[in-house]
Amino acid sequence: MKNEIRTEFLGVELSSPLVLPAGVLDISFSSMNQVSAVGAGLVTTKSLTIESRKGHDGPVVAEVEGGMLNAMGLCNPGIDAGLEELKLLKTAAEADVEGPGNCPVNVSIFATDVNGFSDLAERVNNSEADFLELNLSCPNVMDEFGVPLAASEKTVAEIITAVKSVCVKPVIAKLSPNVTSLTRIAGAAAEAGADALCMINTLGPGLEIDIEAGRPVLSNISGGLSGPCVKPVALRLVYECRKSGLSLPIIGMGGITTGEDAVQMLMAGADLVGVGTAVYYRGPGVFGLINEELLSFLKRKGLESITDINRII
Ligand SMILES: Cc1cc2nc3c(=O)[nH]c(=O)nc-3n(C[C@H](O)[C@H](O)[C@H](O)COP(=O)(O)O)c2cc1C
Known part of the structure; x- marks a missing residue:
């Protein structure tokens, strides 16, 4: 029997159900190209803002039991520079259709x-992006911007x-787990016309203390x-x-580190599976391994x- 992990998402063929989630790697052409080459079916850029952002001062990540804390502060080079990197990736993919860098890109x-x-979405609509993802849920800039x-x-x-x-490309709403009822928010997103949902963004926020310092x-x-600690x-x-009856496609993520975890996420009801923090544990080759x-x-x-x-439902 031929086993097959190719799949389809919003009408687009993917070589694998595995997705590089937003922000886990930088937005450089080479990073996106690398994970595409080793088995990601879809790559997502860092969340891009109109102007570039320096982000928070270091340390911006802390290893904790079973996972990590991050407060990058949405550092990114801005939408124009991000879309330039995307152009590089797509040009390389066109030149070598079967080669690395040919997986679709979610901006x-x-x-x-x-x-x-709206402003950002219009720019993405005029770019080579395959999908547009709305980060509605960033938890680590709350001091600056208030609740997600x-x-x-x-x-x-x-x-x-x-x-x-303003955008004819498929729109994915990325939701926060830090709400009273994510199901209600997901329903509102579906009703407003989202084409797919992505969940979950990071949990918390949490605090780690250096007792020596x-x-x-x-x-x-x-x-x-x-x-891994957020997977359940x-x-x-x-x-x-x-x-709750939601029928939109879901990109499920949060702690997925192994093939068994990915199977659990598919059984829970996801169509695609994000693999983020696991890149730090198992290296970029984690996509091929899973x-x-x-x-x-x-x-x-x-x-x-x-x-x-x-699915278990
Ligand atoms: C270092 C780091 C940076 C992240 N930056 C973003 C971001 O820019 N936009 C976003 O929507 N999510 C961001 N996330 C959240 C991830 O995309 C993902 O939703 C979350 O980490 C859960 O998946 P994981 O446990 O597989 O990492 C970031 C996560 C990490 C660890």
Whole structure:
């Protein structure tokens, strides 16, 4: 029997269900090219803002039991520089259709209000991006911008409606786990016209303290939690969205580190699986490793395709 991990997402063929989530690597052509070459089916850029942002001062990451805290502060070179890198990637992919760099690209954007998102979305719409992702959920710039936008059904709906009116590319809403009811927010995003959802962004924020220095490890004091310790929360939230009747495609992420984790995420109801913090544990080659682990699960269970993996609902 031929086992197959190729899949389809919003009408686009992907070589694997694995996604590089936003922000885990820099936005350089070479980073995106590298993970595409080793088995990611879709790569997401860092969240891009209108102007470049320096981000927080270091330390911006802290290793904690079962995961990590980060407070990058949305450092990025700005939308124009980000879209230039994307052009490089797409030009290389055109020159070598079968080679690295040929996987679709999801461009993530972040703004603080509806007009900001519309402005960025228009620029992404005129670029080589395959998908547009709205980061409605960044937790580590709360001091600067207040509660994440994804905490309000009304705001989420307003942003998606505005973005859909200026962008014909598929729009993915990235949601925060740090809300009272993610299912309700997901429903509002679906109703407003999102084409797919991505969940979860980092949990928390959390705090790690250096007891020798007697101060927080992160210069920002707190940061978003990711990695294996958040997996049970991510699985539960994806499952609950499916259980509520949501039919939009979901990119499920949060602590996925092995093929077994990826199978769990698919069983919870995800269509694609993000692999973020695991890149720090297993290296960029983690995409190829998880693809192999997924294939061996299919073989062991006598399944032909990842779409044959039954959801638990
Ligand atoms: C260092 C780092 C930077 C991140 N930057 C972004 C970002 O710019 N935009 C965003 O939407 N999510 C960002 N995230 C969240 C991830 O995309 C992902 O949702 C989260 O880490 C959970 O997945 P994981 O446990 O596999 O890492 C970042 C995560 C990390 C660890």
